[in-house]
Amino acid sequence: MKAIGYIRVSTEEQAKEGISLDNQTSKIKAYCESQDWQLVKVFSDEGSSGKDMKREGLKNLVSFLEADHVDVVVVYKTDRLTRKQRHLYQLLEDNFEKKGIGFKSVTEPFNTTTAMGKGFLGMLGVFAQLEGDLISERTKEALRYKISRGEPVGSPPLGFEAIKNKLKKNDDELEIVAEIFKLNNNHWGKNKLSLREIAKKLNSSGFRTKKNKDFSHKTVSYILSNPVYSSLLG
Template sequence: MKQAIGYIRVSTEKQANEGVSLEAQEAKIVTWCKANGYELVKVYVDAGISGKRMDTRKELLAALAFLKKGMALVSYSLSRLARSTKHLIEISELVSKKKGDLVSLTEKIDTTTPMGEMMFTLMAGMAQLERRMISDRTSTALQHKKRSGLKYTNQTPYGFEAIEGRLVEVKQEAEIVAEIQAARSSGSTLQAIANNLNGRGIPTKTGKTWAPATIHLLLKRSSLVAAI
């Protein structure tokens, strides 16, 4: 009997609850294996792991290492394997070098035929295009909120307070933001700025001490607002 290994993944707990759960993905893989005469020898699971990078997904790397000649690597969809065309093609090429097969159930794609290989590359490109379009729409909505003075992050930016969903400047905090910008422009390091604020007992928006990363984020957000 031909052998297969499965790979399943969810990025977050929310995705597991509201999207396609690990259990649902595995059930689809099991059904496919039974219907196509494959023995499912192992299922690799990356739970709560983003698909943007390959090196952080230990189970995917383990699956690719375990794959042997004649085996099929089966996943619920292309998006479970990777979030970029580059990574999907890298995975496909690695599977091909091992003389294995790659199967994506949602898109009904496998690389056992030339047509399957062509469709895999095409669908991978379309998936990436869709994600970029979603990202562009999200960015446009974010910029609109900023221009309209609406709250655009879960955490209210330093220098503002949220009143009925709108950002209203807090004078005392705005003065600190201006001071930070001036200090940075004059050549002060992020650490020096943070030390100065902490030494004066000025807390962050959440009541914590300042850190270089906090200063960097504040300056970045301030420059984005100023550019609009």
């Protein structure tokens, strides 16, 4: 059987907790070897939220499934693929089941070819979404509190600067942040811009990152998923 893997990590903290990209890859390889499966490719997303379904690695995986014959997709844990239950079912139905492709998690026992297995997977999806929502809620509340007090939240992100140990807004940089969200939200369906396309438009307009560098798709992804901005925007 031919298998492909998918790995994701959203923060440095997660990497420290034993689910780094390298560790996920190692676990997937070991599992495929134990099943005598041929692992032909591993797709990855670094610094990406599990709620973002426009991740470059995930999009490349779906495109690969369209073009090549694969028997099973393997992940370290279901929430690496997505933390949203409806997104999980959509992926399984539209991209896996219709093509006869199986789905396997290294750390969770389920079989998507049976009704019981699908039900168990649904339960995992519910808990993954709940965990993600709780993490997001706690993070946003902590950031709102710090921002309201003018306290730094680590290295100042684009749109902010630390002055005398206080976090202050940088209006010029916040205009760039607003432009990023505008480019992401003002296009839908087939006209939806990819992260790379957004980065290209920013660079062609002369916008620069906090470190005075060109924008990359990873930088754009970080900004769009950073709770600092979601708390700021409402």
